[in-house]
Structures are given as structure tokens and as C-alpha cells.
Amino acid sequence: MFKLSEIKELIKLLDQTSSVHELEIESEGMKLAIRKPDRAEADGMAIQATPYAYPFTPAPQPQTPQPHAAPAVVTEIPAAPQQPASPEGALHKIVSPMVGTFYSAASPETPSFVNVGDRVSEKSTVCIIEAMKLMNELEAEVRGEIVSVLAENGQLVEYGQPLFLVKPE
Secondary structure (H helix, E strand, O other): OOOHHHHHHHHHHHHHOOOOOEEEEEEOOEEEEEEOOOOOOOOOOEEEEEEOOOOOOOOOOOOOOOOOOOOOOOOOOOOOOOOEOOOOOOOEEEEOOOOEEEEOOOOOOOOOOOOOOOEEOOOOEEEEEEEOOEEEEEEOOOOEEEEEEOOOOOOEEOOOOEEEEEEEO
């Protein structure tokens, strides 16, 4: 399992050296490959982590340019965009920031993080998205009341897919 902080540190180290241009690490059934871009490629560092069983194709992500000459750019997963659910803009959509498996609770024995009618704050955990065996807690990012849960427990969700509708306060 690769932690985001470890991946970022490896990227920094790779960016600081001129003799190493590609790094591959295999651990616990996962493979992480990081390579520096050629001058002809767009500014960015290619990162791919795949389980042995099937290839992983990451969803296209926007790249953040860096101020120095030939930078290594980390593609960040953007925060859940705030989009109105209706023409009036009355409801806020909480969307999936990544492809993964939606879990409404921390374990099968525990109650759901939120249900319809529950009030949430900006820091309230609403679900977990499992991606590459990493459990990512998703926060509401808005204060309000849960109006609808749009995903089912154990369902595969896509990047940008609406998961909850919240009536903001």
C-alpha cells in the first residue's frame, strides 16, 4: 500500500536528481511507476499504480504547473466541486473525487456515517471511497441537511459522480 505522503516524497526525490528518470516499486500486490517527462512532453510527471490482477487506467486529471524549468508535477485530486443540483441552486451535490468503491459506514457492523435528514457540517465525514486498497474519508464541505443519498453501499463510483444532495444552511 502506498501512502500519498510517501508518493509525494518519492516524486520530490526523483525531481531533485538528474541521473534517475524513472522509478518502479512493487509492494503488496501493487506496482507504482513514476517517471520524469521528456522535454517534448507536457509539463507533468506520469504516475501509475496498478494491482497485478488487472491494469489501472487513471482518470484524466488537471495538471498544476510549477514555477521552475522542467518540473515534476503531481496531479492532485480536486476537492468535490460544489455544483447546484437544481436550476434554483437550492441543493449542493457532494461528488466522488475519485474512482472507487463507496462505503456508507466504517465497517459492516457500524451505522452509516449519514442518513437522509441528518445535519452535517463542513468537516462531517459522509462516506468512505476505497481506491487501490486505500480508504479515503469524504467530508461534506458544506453545512446543511442530507436530502438524498445517491449511491448504495459497496457500489463502484466514478470521478465526479454525485453521491449526496445537501440542502445548505
